[in-house]
Every structure is written in structure tokens, then in C-alpha cells.
Amino acid sequence: MTDINTNISEQNATVDGGLDVKAILSKILTYWYLFVLSILICFSLSVVNASLTPPVWNITGKILVQDDNPAGNTSSNTARDQLLNAGIPKNNIDDQLEILTSRNLISQVVAETQLNVRTYLILHFKAIEIYQEYPIQISVKYNSPNTVEQSFIVNVLNGREFVLENKKGGPSIKAHFGDSVRLKQYTLVLKNRSVPLNVTAQYGFSIQSEDATIADFLANFMPSTPDKASSAIFLNYSYTNPNKGEAVIEQLMKDYLAANLENKKRIADSTIKFIDSRLNLVAGQLGELQQAFQKFKQENHVMDVGTKTQMLMQNQVKNTDELNAQATQLAIVNEMQKYLYKPGNPIPTNVSVSVGGLNSAIDSYNALVLERQRQKLVLTDENPQIKSIDRQLADQRNLLLKGFDNYKHNLIVEFNEKKKQGLSIQGDISKVPEIQRIYDDFLRKQSIQQDLYQYLLQRKEESSIAKTSTFSNTRIIEHAKSDPDPFKPKKPIIYLVGLVFGIIIPTIYIGLKEFLNTKIMSKYDIERKTSIPIVGEIGHKTSEEALMVTKESRSNISEQFRSLRTNLQYLVNPGKPNVLLFTSSMSGEGKTFLSLNLGSALALGGKKVVFLELDLRKPKFSINLGLDNQNGFTNYVISDQADYHSILKPTWFNENCYLISSGPVPPNPAELLMNVKLEKLIDQLKRDFDYIVIDTAPVGIVTDALLVEKFADITFYVVREEYTHKPQLNLINELRESNKVKNPYIIVNDIKYQKGNSIYGYGYGYGYGYGYGYGYGSEEESKGLFKNIFGKK
Numbered sequence: 001m002t003d004i005n006t007n008i009s010e011q012n013a014t015v016d017g018g019l020d021v022k023a024i025l026s027k028i029l030t031y032w033y034l035f036v037l038s039i040l041i042c043f044s045l046s047v048v049n050a051s052l053t054p055p056v057w058n059i060t061g062k063i064l065v066q067d068d069n070p071a072g073n074t075s076s077n078t079a080r081d082q083l084l085n086a087g088i089p090k091n092n093i094d095d096q097l098e099i100l101t102s103r104n105l106i107s108q109v110v111a112e113t114q115l116n117v118r119t120y121l122i123l124h125f126k127a128i129e130i131y132q133e134y135p136i137q138i139s140v141k142y143n144s145p146n147t148v149e150q151s152f153i154v155n156v157l158n159g160r161e162f163v164l165e166n167k168k169g170g171p172s173i174k175a176h177f178g179d180s181v182r183l184k185q186y187t188l189v190l191k192n193r194s195v196p197l198n199v200t201a202q203y204g205f206s207i208q209s210e211d212a213t214i215a216d217f218l219a220n221f222m223p224s225t226p227d228k229a230s231s232a233i234f235l236n237y238s239y240t241n242p243n244k245g246e247a248v249i250e251q252l253m254k255d256y257l258a259a260n261l262e263n264k265k266r267i268a269d270s271t272i273k274f275i276d277s278r279l280n281l282v283a284g285q286l287g288e289l290q291q292a293f294q295k296f297k298q299e300n301h302v303m304d305v306g307t308k309t310q311m312l313m314q315n316q317v318k319n320t321d322e323l324n325a326q327a328t329q330l331a332i333v334n335e336m337q338k339y340l341y342k343p344g345n346p347i348p349t350n351v352s353v354s355v356g357g358l359n360s361a362i363d364s365y366n367a368l369v370l371e372r373q374r375q376k377l378v379l380t381d382e383n384p385q386i387k388s389i390d391r392q393l394a395d396q397r398n399l400l401l402k403g404f405d406n407y408k409h410n411l412i413v414e415f416n417e418k419k420k421q422g423l424s425i426q427g428d429i430s431k432v433p434e435i436q437r438i439y440d441d442f443l444r445k446q447s448i449q450q451d452l453y454q455y456l457l458q459r460k461e462e463s464s465i466a467k468t469s470t471f472s473n474t475r476i477i478e479h480a481k482s483d484p485d486p487f488k489p490k491k492p493i494i495y496l497v498g499l500v501f502g503i504i505i506p507t508i509y510i511g512l513k514e515f516l517n518t519k520i521m522s523k524y525d526i527e528r529k530t531s532i533p534i535v536g537e538i539g540h541k542t543s544e545e546a547l548m549v550t551k552e553s554r555s556n557i558s559e560q561f562r563s564l565r566t567n568l569q570y571l572v573n574p575g576k577p578n579v580l581l582f583t584s585s586m587s588g589e590g591k592t593f594l595s596l597n598l599g600s601a602l603a604l605g606g607k608k609v610v611f612l613e614l615d616l617r618k619p620k621f622s623i624n625l626g627l628d629n630q631n632g633f634t635n636y637v638i639s640d641q642a643d644y645h646s647i648l649k650p651t652w653f654n655e656n657c658y659l660i661s662s663g664p665v666p667p668n669p670a671e672l673l674m675n676v677k678l679e680k681l682i683d684q685l686k687r688d689f690d691y692i693v694i695d696t697a698p699v700g701i702v703t704d705a706l707l708v709e710k711f712a713d714i715t716f717y718v719v720r721e722e723y724t725h726k727p728q729l730n731l732i733n734e735l736r737e738s739n740k741v742k743n744p745y746i747i748v749n750d751i752k753y754q755k756g757n758s759i760y761g762y763g764y765g766y767g768y769g770y771g772y773g774y775g776y777g778s779e780e781e782s783k784g785l786f787k788n789i790f791g792k793k
Helices: 002-012 021-030 032-052 093-100 103-113 210-220 242-300 307-339 352-376 384-429 434-468 491-516 523-529 556-569 591-604 621-625 633-638 669-673 676-688 704-709 726-737 785-790
Strands: 057-065 117-122 127-129 136-142 150-156 161-166 173-176 180-182 186-192 202-207 221-224 232-239 474-482 534-539 578-584 609-613 648-650 657-660 691-695 714-720 744-751
Touching: 021 032, 021 491, 032 491, 057 242, 093 221, 093 232, 093 242, 093 352, 103 210, 103 242, 117 136, 136 202, 161 186, 210 221, 210 232, 232 242, 242 307, 242 352, 242 434, 242 474, 307 384, 307 434, 352 384, 523 534, 523 726, 523 744, 534 556, 556 591, 578 591, 578 704, 591 609, 591 621, 591 657, 591 691, 591 714, 591 744, 609 621, 609 676, 621 657, 633 669, 633 676, 669 704, 676 691, 726 744
Parallel strands: 534 744, 578 691, 578 714, 609 657, 609 691, 714 744
Antiparallel strands: 057 232, 057 474, 117 127, 117 202, 136 186, 150 161, 150 202, 161 173, 180 186, 221 232, 648 657
16 A cells, blocks of 8 residues: 555656646647737737837038148158157047038038928828928027927818918918918928829828927937048938938038038138238348348448358257257247137138148137137026037147147257257357458348248248138048838837737736735645645536446546545455544535535445534534434434444445434534544444545544544645645645644645636535534635736636
């Protein structure tokens, strides 16, 4: 018998552990209709979403920013290149990126391309944005600076009249093409274009505020460079109409080039003005020097220089040339540095060749000065944009001052070095007549002024040429072009997401249902909670009859009881009488029903069976059989009689079945079950019967069953599907572990085959009719959380 028990245990018991794939698949197959319905709905919604979502194209363009170095700077000075500071940028690509996303430039593009006005062809379920195909020209004049987006429908009556409707409601306006339609926020003028007008079609358009349009543009516009060393700028723009997107990017590049050329001309004007002032000053100084030199020669009768100092003069001339070059650089730097102390004026750039690597920083400074001048036309000094530019100017000015100081320091060092050489030469020349030395001084000063004058004339000519030039230092290398196909919406991904959601939603529903459900729904729930063997599975039935197993019965449930009878032969000792005890966690799980029909099945097999009704608190056994319960176990225990035959009653359905009913409900049922007469009664019954089937009270509510368990050979613990709570299985586990129950086995009752779980049968619909409490009243069957939500039974 032990081997048989072990086999049944191994076959039926599975403790909590790994994932049961078979149970999961069983659940999926049970709710297959939910998956099919959810997938159909979610996939259909994804198809609708993909169809109604406006397609978005990517539009690209490319411009090249060339270095704006003045002419004549073809050779680099190694000493000057070493003066470059890490904080001074080598090119102005970052500045150009900022200009491309500046509000002024974008605002100009919005006005020129009417980007704030979107035109649509309205179909049944969606509106398609059209551009060149739109047959109506729309002019917008804003009446208020604070506007919100509004959408309109144009119903064309004929080639001359139309009706304008606001999508948000309001009266319709009938007007002629070309008439002004004055609204609260703006005045509209609609005109016919050369595109044919279809009077049967429905057209629409929406108007955004300038701020909202600029914000939308910047959100979908991305200028970038492939790397830091490149001078090319890639323009990427996403828009719902490829033709209009191309027009917007093309206009942006044209406006950017025009603004760049205009800035170039402004800087040239500033440079010419600076050079003119310097030419006047140098010309005056040169004239005074020539007059003094002429006077000196006349007073001293000096007409020519002798050859006796020729060698010394050659060295002096060489030294003088080098000093002249250094002095010229210092003069230019000092004059340019003065412009940094005059805020609001650009620094001349056509003379910036003399300041080496500071050219790029000067360009950035001039760009900020010009930007501030443009902003000052419409903004005050207290405006955040003006203050931001002022802060940038201050930072750039500090960088330039530092660069100028470093460069001047190096020039002064070189100048002093040359000057020392000159002093040495002067010492040799001091031996010549004083007149000769003074003559040479005049020549040197005259040479310095003449070189500076020639340099300024050259730069003025270059600036004049630059001003009249029609070429910008930037150019378009790739015109605006949209991709052949839209990159959004990505329909395969949307369909895949719809399919995934179609699977996820019912999975979450089933998972939540299982998580929130506290009742046993399948064999898998039992096997996860306990390792106690399951010896019988009884299906569900709708009949109200308690007795299902009779000599003539051939129903599925009666066969299940006969199968349980067969299993019982492997659990008991057939050579002696056996006591079978039936209990459960709570009332309503069907222990009385099971004990009655199993006893009937045993009697049909030729065994003598006696039912002992020891559920003294709420006896149902006698009631179910329609037998009198006035005289029974209670009368036997409290009386002096020792013979049980006075309380033994035959049953009407089988001559081998007898019943000892509970008798009147006592006030102290536990004490009566502890009476020694119970043990004597069972010993007497063992002599006369093969099986003693005891129906006791639920062990989860009262201890009555534990008082009787010591007389039992086998204890059947009844579990009812969709009724017994999962945590209640912990009770039988604890009783077995504490040896309060010796040979427990589980019988599963009321199994619904259509549920699709692994416990199946055709079951019954029998129960006590009351719930968790155990007393003398009537309680309704308790419902689980999911049943309360969905109202299922």
C-alpha cells in the first residue's frame, strides 16, 4: 500500500517551483477567443492609425561656409600663428549654426513662404496637406499680436463665391474671391490661382501664430556639420508636404546667403570709414615730416649722403626696415584695439591681417555687433535678447583684448630687440657728422609714414572691392530635396505594435485575473500548494439530486465515483474493516455528497457500509436522504444504552447501506465527540461492517474532525473548484506536518470541464448553501473578487 501511495503522490503532487508551461498553454487555449478578438481590434486600430497619420518627409540641403580671409593674407606668419589661444575659435561654423536657427531669419522665411498657413484637401476621414495644387491664394493680415491657431473650411459655391466656416464653430461667412474677410484675429483675402478650382471638392486651411510656427519649425529643423574640421552645413527638415518643405528650405538658404552678403557689406563700410580717418591722420603727419626735412636740408645745405658711411647705412637700413614693420603692426593693433572700447561699432576686418589668428574672433565679434544693431530696431536695451547679446559681446571683447595684449607683447619684445641692434649701429654712426645722423633720422621717419600710408591705401581699395562684390563667402552646394518616400509613419512598426498589444492586453487581463483570484480554479493550483495526493476528481452537475450512484446509474459522475472506489482499493487494507473520514476547509465544498455516493459505490460492490453522521452542528446527511433525524448519535451518547442497533437505520437505495444519523443538534458537540462511547461505537461497527464512512464538520472552522480523526484509516480532504480558497490548502499541509492527520488524501469536487483546465469531468451542482461561517443560520456562497467585478457565477 505504501508503494501505491508513493506512486499516486508522485503522479499528482507538484510543489511550488518552476514554471508550468503546460498550465500556461492551457490558460491561453482556454481564452483563445480573447486573444483573437484583441488581436483583431488592436491590429485594426493600428491600420486605422497608420492610414490617418499624415506622412512626413525628410528634406535636406547643404551649404558651404568659406573662410573670409582678406586678400593678401596668403602667407602665414609663424610667430603670429603661435599666438593663437585655445579660447579663440579657428572658424565660425558654430556661429553660422546659431544664425541659421535665429528667430529673425526664421521669421523672415515664415513670412515669405507663408509657413504659418497650411492648406488642405479635405477627404472623408482625413485632411491631406497640399501646396502647389491648392487652387486658392490666401493672404493673412494680423489684427492682434496674440493669436491662436484656427482652422477653416472653404466651401466653393462657384468660380466667384465661397462660404468660409470655422471648425470651432461660429457663423459661416459668404464672400467673393478677392474680398477682405475681417475676423477677430486677422483679415483674410482669398483669391483664385491659376490652378483649376474644383467646386465639388472641399478645401481647408489653418493659421498659426508666428511664435507657434517658428517653434514648430525649430522642432523639426536640424542644421549640423559632419565634423569639426568641415565647413559644410547640412540642413535637415521634416514636413508633411515634400514640395512645401523644399520651398521652405530653399528660401531659408537664399535668405541666409543674402543676410551674409549684407553683413559683409556693412563690415566693409565700417572698414572704409576707419581707413579714411587713418589716411587723413597719416597724410598730415607725413606732410609735416616732409616740411621739417626740407627745412633741415635747406638750413644745413644737405643735398646728398656721402659714401663714407655706406656700410653702416646698409646695416641701419636693414634694421630700420624691420623696425618699420614692427611699428606698423603696433600702430594697426593700437588703432583696432580702440574699437573695443567703443561698444556698438564693428572692428575693421580688412586690416586684420596684421593681427594674425585673431581674424576669426573679430568676425564673430562683428557678427554680434551687427545682430545687436538689427535687434535694437525693434527691441529695447532691457530686452532679454539684447542683454544676451551684450553678454556675448563682453565675453568676445575680453577674448580679443587678451589676444591683442598677447600679440602686442610679442611685437614689443621683437621691437625692443631690433631697437637694441639699432642702438649698436647708432653708436657706430655717432662718429659721423651730426648732420648726417639727423638726415638719416628724417629718412627713417619718412619711410615709416610712407609705408603706413601705402598700406592703408591698399586696404581701402580691397574694402571697396569687397563692398561692391555680389558674392557671399557662403554658397549652396546642394539645393533642397526631399526623400522619395516619407519616413513616418513607419507602418510595419505600427502594425507590429498593434499585434503585440493585441497579445499583451488579454495576457495582462488573464494574469491579473489569476493574480487577484484567490480560489482554486484548476488542478495546477492544488499541485502548487500541496504535495498531498489527489485520489479522485468529481465533475460538475446541475441536478439537485444528492444520490448519483445507484444500481441503474450510468452517468459520467457515477462512473467517476466507481473510479474513486477502484483507487480506494489501493489505499486501504481489504482484509479488515476501514474507517473513511470526510472533511473540508469550510461548508459547501461537498463532503456530504462525496461520502454518500462513495459509500453507495462501495455497497454496489458488495461491501457492507454504514454512514456515521458526525457533523453535529449542521447535519445534512439525513436530510439529503429524506430520513428522520430525531434519534441518532447524540441520543446514543447521552443515554445509558450500549447497543447501537436502536439508532441504526437502513437506507432506501441499497440494502447494504445503513445510517447512524447525528440526532438532535447538541449545545456541546465537541464534548460529545470526546465521549468514550464513540470509540466503543466504532469498534462495534467494525465487527459488522466493511466500511464506516464518517461525515464530519469542516476542519477549517471547528476541531470536531480532529477529535474523530484518530479512529480513521484514511482522511479525505474535499476541495471544491471555484469555491475553496487557495490559502486554505495550507491548513491540510499544517495538519499533516503536525501529525494531526495521518493519511490525508484530496478529492476535487465540482470540476467544470469547459473551463479547459487539467482537472476535468462532468461534475455536479451540490453544496451546503452557506459560506465561511459555521453555525445554525444560513449564509450565501461567497464570491471571489473577479466574480464580484464581472458578476460571473
